[in-house]
Amino acid sequence: METPDYLKPPRAPRLFTSKQTNSSPQFTLCVEVFSSGASDRSTILGTHQEAKSGQDALDSTEPPAMGQTVAAYFEHSDWKEAPGLYNQDYQPAMNVGEQRNWQLTMYTDKPNIDMTVSWGKSLRQVPADIMLSFRKVGETQWQDMRQVSKVEFTSGTRITELEFEIQAERIEKANPIPAAGNTRLLPCYPNPFSAEICIPYELAQDSEVEIKIYNIAGELVRTLNVGMKSAGSYVTNSTAAYWNGCNDEVEKVASGIYFCVFKAGNVTAVRKIGVCR
Structure with a gap:
């Protein structure tokens, strides 16, 4: 039985067309969520020197949810001009010592299925001076996303929404074995x-x-x-x-x-x- 429309996540209005930029992102991370027979492999977060705080043309909305599916999205009720769900969220580029944070929701209306959230493939392209950590909302312990590249869980009997916090920080580049004087x-x-x-x-x-x-x-x-x-x-x-x-x-x-x-x-x-x- 297909999930009723009123139970599906709302879609944010599209206010801007896709923007062509003259520069590359500082970093991009693609988060994939999948289960047997369903997947969402297009959820992207990152930082970009042309991005602004809040909604801008580098952000894109999440397609409407279909019945019996899985999805990953950023919920932005705080974006007053365009509140809703997004599958691409770029924030302003970071200087050394600065942090950026995202809240990512995993959604499914498929009951009692095994799901995997993974970011290992695109993590290889993230620069070494970008530290990435995650934790489930409500937990206190941050985990290094370079050490833990996926999370597995089982959905509930009805609609399941699992929320993660992701944090990025730009650090000073370090040599594997620092030179003398670099303590x-x-x-x-x-x-x-x-x-x-x-x-x-x-x-x-x-x-x-x-x-x-x-x-x-x-x-x-x-x-x-x-x-x-x-x-x-x-x-x-x-x-x-x-x-x-x-x-x-x-x-x-x-x-x-x-x-x-x-x-x-x-x-x-x-x-x-x-x-x-």
Whole structure:
């Protein structure tokens, strides 16, 4: 039985024709969702120097949903001139340290089917200085999209909508083994944060690494004894240090501004981070 029209996701009005640009995107990622007998392989996100905040001619609307299907789309009720669902969402290009965020919905009206969400194929074309993370809406732990390239789940008995958050951040380009003098603390992410924050860094040589968190009054809140580390780049979710927002007594700290002090060998660096409960 086909899904009634009133249960299908609404389509956004098309206000602009396709735009021809004079430059290439900073990065493009294609997200595919598929199951046995149905797929949507045309959902695109990325950043572009000609993109604007909000809806513009680089964004395109999601085709109307058909019965017994799967789909992936960006829901934009916040775009007042053209609210609705989009299958292409380009945001403004990023400078080093900047982030962009998307909320992606996976939809199906096929009951009790196994579904796969994948981005591994197009990820190979994403520049190394673009860090991509994802998490299911409601979860606190971000996962590195270069380490986890697909998610599998089973739909419910009726309509299923599963929401993901995707975050991109541009970082300084790092050599696999940094040259001498390149020991440094990179921008922490996500910043501000509510549950935990990754603390990426690079080491020019084998070093003992220590990270301390101070509050705005200069009081020591937490000491992270990272230990002895080999020279290299520690920038992904699986290799970077992280702070879970607790003090040394394992109590959650209050919202506010904190300072991350990184020490490795004779190098000391500081980054400001925010906690938002």
